Amino acid sequence: MRRNRSRVLVLAGAALLLAGAAGAQVSGGAANFARIVAIGDSFGAGVSNASIVETHQRVSFPALFAAQAGKTDFQQPLVSEPGISPELQLLSLSPLQLAPKATTPGTPLNLGLPRPYDNLSVSGATICDLVEKTQSTGPGDATDLVLRRIGATQLGQALALQPTFVITHIGGNDFLGAVLSGVAIPGVTLTPVERFRSCYRSMVQAIAASGAKMAVMTFPDPTIVSYARAISPFIPNPATGAPILIDGRPVGFLAQKTSGEIFQLGADDFVLLPAAPLLAQGIGVPAALGGTGLPLPTSVVLDRDEAAAVRAHAKALDAVVRDEAGAVGAAIVEEGAWFEYLFAHGVSYGGNKVNLAFLTGGAVSYDGFHPTELGYALMANLYIDAVNAKFGAKLPPVNLYPFFFGPRAGASAMVSGAEAALAELTPEAEENLRALFGTPSRDEIDALVERLRTATPEPPGVEEPEAPVEPPFVQEPEPVGGDSEPGDDPPRGPRGPRGQWGPE
Numbered sequence: 001m002r003r004n005r006s007r008v009l010v011l012a013g014a015a016l017l018l019a020g021a022a023g024a025q026v027s028g029g030a031a032n033f034a035r036i037v038a039i040g041d042s043f044g045a046g047v048s049n050a051s052i053v054e055t056h057q058r059v060s061f062p063a064l065f066a067a068q069a070g071k072t073d074f075q076q077p078l079v080s081e082p083g084i085s086p087e088l089q090l091l092s093l094s095p096l097q098l099a100p101k102a103t104t105p106g107t108p109l110n111l112g113l114p115r116p117y118d119n120l121s122v123s124g125a126t127i128c129d130l131v132e133k134t135q136s137t138g139p140g141d142a143t144d145l146v147l148r149r150i151g152a153t154q155l156g157q158a159l160a161l162q163p164t165f166v167i168t169h170i171g172g173n174d175f176l177g178a179v180l181s182g183v184a185i186p187g188v189t190l191t192p193v194e195r196f197r198s199c200y201r202s203m204v205q206a207i208a209a210s211g212a213k214m215a216v217m218t219f220p221d222p223t224i225v226s227y228a229r230a231i232s233p234f235i236p237n238p239a240t241g242a243p244i245l246i247d248g249r250p251v252g253f254l255a256q257k258t259s260g261e262i263f264q265l266g267a268d269d270f271v272l273l274p275a276a277p278l279l280a281q282g283i284g285v286p287a288a289l290g291g292t293g294l295p296l297p298t299s300v301v302l303d304r305d306e307a308a309a310v311r312a313h314a315k316a317l318d319a320v321v322r323d324e325a326g327a328v329g330a331a332i333v334e335e336g337a338w339f340e341y342l343f344a345h346g347v348s349y350g351g352n353k354v355n356l357a358f359l360t361g362g363a364v365s366y367d368g369f370h371p372t373e374l375g376y377a378l379m380a381n382l383y384i385d386a387v388n389a390k391f392g393a394k395l396p397p398v399n400l401y402p403f404f405f406g407p408r409a410g411a412s413a414m415v416s417g418a419e420a421a422l423a424e425l426t427p428e429a430e431e432n433l434r435a436l437f438g439t440p441s442r443d444e445i446d447a448l449v450e451r452l453r454t455a456t457p458e459p460p461g462v463e464e465p466e467a468p469v470e471p472p473f474v475q476e477p478e479p480v481g482g483d484s485e486p487g488d489d490p491p492r493g494p495r496g497p498r499g500q501w502g503p504e
Contacts, residue, residue, distance in 0.1 A: 026070050029392030031213040032164035033069040037118055038062035039130060039154045039203075040169035042370060042436055043379070044121030045142075046076075050367035050433045052123060052142060053083025053106060059373045059408065062119050062167045064380035068395050069165075076119040077146045080106035084145065085432035088366040095280075098366050099426040108145060116157035122146045124438030126173045126191055128199040130154045131206075140435025155203055159210055166207050166214040167383065171200070171321060175314045176369070177439040179222050182272055182299045183258055183449060184306040189439070190313050197320045208328035215331040215387050219318045220339040223307050226358035227273045227368030230423065233265035235285060244289065253284035254293070255301040260453050262295045268304035273358075273368050274442075275300035276424040299445050331390035333383050352404050354378070359423060367425075367433050374403040 038044050046060025057076050066074040086100035123142040134153055136144040174191035178184040207214050234243035234250040243250035252265035275296055285291020346355030355361040363375040381397045402408045
């Protein structure tokens with residue numbers, strides 16, 4: 001009996017992988033898929049491995065959704081290899097280093113399309129960019145690639161196509177910049193809630209007034225991204241990889257807050273992926289443990305207070321989405337809850353486990369933020385499920401088999417979770433990723449933080465420390481052994497020119 005049950009489970013998993021095969025009947029129900037248009041951000045654009053590149057654009061989740069609806073002419077602003085910015089690759093396994101695969105970017109392939117693209121998603125776009133912005137405003141800004149300076153916004157060009165159905169993926173850049181840059185600053189890395197509401201309302205009401213149906217997405221806890229989880233906040237024992245314990249407590253890295261305070265990281269603080277090369281130099285490690293005693297800079301750490309602020313902000317924006325999109329009858333895609341489930345539990349498809357673990361989980365690309373092609377296929381099915389449920393449509397799900405075993409299967413990183421925690425982004429890779437999110441460079445963030453520090457006087461009696469501060473309990477450490485065990489959670493484990501593109 002047990003053997004038969006196992007066979008049934010295997011067959012069920014195989015059926016799920018093969019779902020969406022040719023011949024499935026398509027019905028829109030209360031929706032109409034005659035003209036599908038997508039607007040939004042880098043997720044909608046199909047960015048993967050910190051690059052806008054044809055290879056991944058062709059399986060962006062809007063393109064997959066449109067294909068399941070029977071669309072054969074879904075135009076996107078395609079870019080040749082190696083992409084804009086050049087796609088990340090594993091440069092070496094020892095040390096584990098991620099770097100752009102080339103120094104020269106790819107080129108646009110269909111700039112001359114005599115109409116707006118069907119996928120108008122712009123990497124780095126915020127909600128107000130979507131309804132207000134018509135052209136690029138700086139290096140690395142992808143707006144000109146997509147909107148081509150014809151004097152209309154994403155929303156304006158989308159409505160000019162007279163869509164019957166609009167896929168939206170927008171709002172993440174209104175708070176994710178705080179995670180990417182390590183600082184939560186209203187008006188810089190966090191869009192004020194009321195401004196967000198005004199722009200979001202403009203978007204959904206304009207789409208509804210056109211007669212088109214739409215799908216929108218919700219937001220997850222922004223601190224679950226691999227970019228913030230790949231490196232543990234605790235100093236590892238080189239022999240075991242487990243946190244070093246002193247007096248029964250794990251020893252955290254040293255870091256500097258936005259205020260200038262030097263502190264020791266705890267379980268609720270986050271070390272960001274660009275910190276890896278600094279840690280390799282001993283920065284962030286107390287002198288008593290063989291490090292430099294210098295703290296990690298603010299720009300590679302998200303402390304517990306900033307993390308709490310970003311989470312609260314994401315929840316406030318999520319409430320706006322539900323209010324405004326619900327008022328116009330949009331299909332609300334529970335992307336937030338789905339990503340949180342992937343993070344906490346993972347899911348299995350035909351015996352293949354998928355989660356958000358960096359380099360090993362299958363759903364997140366080399367940049368620690370954007371999905372892999374498999375991740376985008378799963379997102380497409382998430383949208384399809386929500387649209388089917390809301391409008392009584394009968395869109396078949398995407399066939400996942402090619403993304404696990406076929407020509408679209410991603411290459412394995414061939415690393416363990418412990419090794420993934422040591423992966424280093426090169427300076428060029430970090431700046432390219434910031435540009436794709438529309439986030440200020442590390443130098444710009446550091447300068448802004450310095451201005452904030454000097455503009456805010458310290459409370460009376462508190463002086464800026466003149467030298468790195470060693471927490472009392474690590475000044476005289478006991479001999480470090482290998483008895484400590486890692487926690488149940490997986491390990492949450494510099495600057496260069498920003499890429500640019502613009503029409504001649």
